[in-house]
Amino acid sequence: MAQILAPSTQWQMRISKSSPNATPITSNMWSSLLWKQNKKVSPTSSAKFRVLAIKSDNSTINRLEGLLNLDITPFTDKIIAEYIWIGGTGIDVRSKSRTISKPVEDPSELPKWNYDGSSTGQAPGDDSEVILYPQAIFKDPFRGGNNILVICDSYTPQGEPIPTNKRHRAAEIFSNPKVQAEVPWYGIEQEYTLLQTNVKWPLGWPVGGYPGPQGPYYCSAGADKSFGRDISDAHYKACLYAGINISGTNGEVMPGQWEYQVGPSVGIEAGDHIWASRYILERITEQAGVVLSLDPKPIEGDWNGAGCHTNYSTKSMREDGGFEVIKKAILNLSLRHKDHISAYGEGNERRLTGKHETASINTFSWGVANRGCSIRVGRDTEKNGKGKSSTIMARPLYSGSR
Structure with missing residues (x-):
């Protein structure tokens, strides 16, 4: 399992493995580096002791963490x-x-x-x-x-x-009074794949080889099934800290693949939150030494791809009789299927094959609780005649959503 790499909270002395004369630093050796002050010696500083730092080609002392975590608020308003x-x-x-x-x-x-x-x-x-x-x-x-x-x-x-700049046009649409009156809700499900840095192969996979078939990995636990949980959890907490409306996360069907959900959010806010969450995820994987991929089909073959499914509803859809409004919206989407596909981002023809819980890129379809359709409507929506959302296969809010 990948781990977030951070400097130790203590100073570290590293000895190069290539040096034949290198020996471990023992506690006695460290104590010889600490010169305790006593009454017979005039103090040269207010510190209780001094540290003599050894400088050589084979050793370094890591002081970065203290600077990275420096709280500057007591010293400046900047x-x-x-x-x-x-x-x-x-x-x-x-x-x-x-x-x-x-x-x-x-x-x-x-x-x-x-x-x-x-x-x-x-x-x-x-x-x-x-x-x-x-x-x-x-x-x-x-x-x-x-x-x-x-x-x-x-x-x-x-x-x-x-x-x-696709956000500009999206903001114009969302600021339209008719659109605002409908209070459009979005819930975005962002799937992603974690790759090993040097080989660009999924995390947890044997280099140049394949794990066991899909099945045990979705929402799994265990070192042989879940790869990258620490990255997912770090991202989850970082988003909550940032004020991003992240609502959940889970391991996905392909090993090394994860998903998180942002929303429900209203209008343009959903796009701002998903892009901020993507940036934070890029920074966390950077620190972890892992490559983030939003590619729709990072591994060819009998493996699930990675999409960005979008749950959507309007006020009219959430009120009594809303199911009929949903069906009308689905009809309108079907009439412009090719236009929408062209906006979903590059590479979706490799993912939307009609297999691995996807619809064919060339055919529009919808159904209740059917994961193989372009649009999936929930069972509760059908039962209640209204609903909070319907799921669209890869609808972008602004710019190139995968």
Whole structure:
């Protein structure tokens, strides 16, 4: 099982294995490094003892953790804001840090910023400046304190949304009074795969080989069935700390694969929360030395893919007679199936095959409690004639959801 790698809370002395003369550091050797002060010796500092740090090519002392965990709030009002945006592929997240003079509570209090769009595939080199507009704020689980994560979208210097800025149009739709009156709820189920760093093979799989067939791994426990639980749990807590409306998590059908759910959220908030959660997951897997993959079908063959299923409902669907409203919405979706498929992201033709609990990418279908349909309606919705949600196979909220 992968573990989150963090520096020890104590200083560490590491001896290179390649050195033939290296010997373990014993307690006696450490005590010889501590020079206790006594009354006969004039103190050179207010400390009770001094540590003599050995410097050599074969040893290092790790002091990073103390600095990374440094609480700066007693010493300054300044905070660190991590500006986050979606890159040119529509699925990659980028970020950079900025010092802000004091804590903020609303994105409108933050300044706009810029980045080099030619380095993210979003602008030509001869006119590369792209402007970041802060849109949503979350607490920073990595830096703590008053530091924040800031979800941004991207514009030209003239104030026009760049082509990959899908959030701008989504925000326009959600701000429409008719849409607001329907109070659209979203619940997003993000599946992902954890890969070993050097070989890009799923976590827990033998290198170049395969585990046993699918079956024992879904929602499982045990070292031979569950791989990466610490990453999933770390992500869960980090999202709750950040203020993301994460509602659950579970191990998925393919070993090394996990899922978490964000929502129910209203309107554009759902998109901001899912993108912030993806960024946090990228940072946690970075620290763990594991590669995060949102690829729809990371392993070919008799293995489940990874989707981003979206549960959706409106006020009319949740009221009496709502099942008829749901069926009308399903009909409207069926008439634009190809348009929607083109917006779901690249690679879904490898996942939506009609096998492994998916519908065929070429055929629209719906059913009650049928996991092999494009849209699945819950049993309770059918029974009650209304419902809180219906599940769409891969509906993106804004930009390139998988």
